[in-house]
Amino acid sequence: MITLSRTQIVGAELIDSDTIRINGIQEDHIYGMEIHLDVNVPKGEIVSIEGWMKRYTNPVCTEAVDVLQNAVGINLREEKWEYRLMKNIGRKGCEHFAEILIECGRSFDQARMAKDLEGALKADPALDQQQFCSQWVKDHPEIEAGCLARSR
Amino acid sequence: MILDFMRNKIVEVEPLPDGSLNVFWKLRDSLMDIEVILKVKPPDLEIVEAEADLRRMPHQECSAALELIKKSTGIRVGAGLRKIADGLLGGPQGCKVLTQAVLESANAVILHFTRPNLKPNDYAGPDQKIEGSRAMVKANPRMAGSCVVFGENSPVMKGF
Numbered sequence: 001m002i003t004l005s006r007t008q009i010v011g012a013e014l015i016d017s018d019t020i021r022i023n024g025i026q027e028d029h030i031y032g033m034e035i036h037l038d039v040n041v042p043k044g045e046i047v048s049i050e051g052w053m054k055r056y057t058n059p060v061c062t063e064a065v066d067v068l069q070n071a072v073g074i075n076l077r078e079e080k081w082e083y084r085l086m087k088n089i090g091r092k093g094c095e096h097f098a099e100i101l102i103e104c105g106r107s108f109d110q111a112r113m114a115k116d117l118e119g120a121l122k123a124d125p126a127l128d129q130q131q132f133c134s135q136w137v138k139d140h141p142e143i144e145a146g147c148l149a150r151s152r
Numbered sequence: 153m154i155l156d157f158m159r160n161k162i163v164e165v166e167p168l169p170d171g172s173l174n175v176f177w178k179l180r181d182s183l184m185d186i187e188v189i190l191k192v193k194p195p196d197l198e199i200v201e202a203e204a205d206l207r208r209m210p211h212q213e214c215s216a217a218l219e220l221i222k223k224s225t226g227i228r229v230g231a232g233l234r235k236i237a238d239g240l241l242g243g244p245q246g247c248k249v250l251t252q253a254v255l256e257s258a259n260a261v262i263l264h265f266t267r268p269n270l271k272p273n274d275y276a277g278p279d280q281k282i283e284g285s286r287a288m289v290k291a292n293p294r295m296a297g298s299c300v301v302f303g304e305n306s307p308v309m310k311g312f
């Protein structure tokens with residue numbers, strides 16, 4: 001049988017050309033939490049955040065909700081942004097809040113690419129999606145590089 | 153509002169009859185569909201088998217990442233794991249998603265072992281829970297400073 005299961009759900013909506021709203025839910029056998037954050041698209045900066053701790057192991061855990069505000073101002077495009085979130089939200093607050101926040105951050109540019117791909121597919125349903133994504137990366141030098149597909 | 157992007161991620165740990173742990177990790181979102189299965193063997197928690205299935209990836213180059221997962225065999229779940237996984241699976245010729253898969257699977261293994269220790273205190277009062285956390289940090293001092301519960305101003309750390 002399964003003795004430990006964790007699910008993360010991230011949803012993102014581009015409110016306008018400047019703002020993306022990202023919602024993250026994390027549920028596992030031990031913890032349950034949810035966050036909403038707004039990110040400034042041109043800057044890549046977290047501009048607001050709120051969170052709910054639904055299941056936790058210790059009464060002190062709930063103090064981590066206020067610590068989430070340390071994320072405001074953190075830039076999701078700067079080098080080692082994941083490390084910075086884990087340090088400022090995880091270690092000073094709650095590691096599991098940081099985990100779902102990082103997952104939301106990873107979805108930030110992916111959501112922008114998905115929205116543009118969806119628009120392009122409406123115009124051309126037979127579009128080569130991988131070619132579109134490769135071109136999208138080339139056209140958006142602001143996004144995180146440093147892997148097989150995004151080496152520059 | 154209508155969403156522009158959705159991601160679902162799941163990681164599951166299943167103990168096998170031979171004592172090893174099967175860890176199933178899956179990411180499915182608007183652009184990607186990836187599955188990773190690791191077999192982790194106690195007591196060293198060594199990854200002894202690793203497989204990946206990249207069903208849908210946004211870039212053609214990503215298909216080369218399939219073979220990368222084999223590099224995770226031999227890694228042990230424990231101290232230094234992040235640096236080792238980054239070195240073997242990350243970098244300009246690597247894959248961040250597969251690196252995350254290994255790290256998150258390892259984290260799930262740790263939570264699998266943590267869960268039974270937390271269960272007895274589940275219905276305890278706040279003071280007992282604080283006492284329980286104090287006993288945990290006494291047994292494992294590396295937990296000090298790891299989160300707000302074990303932070304310097306926490307009641308858990310009084311007298312520690």
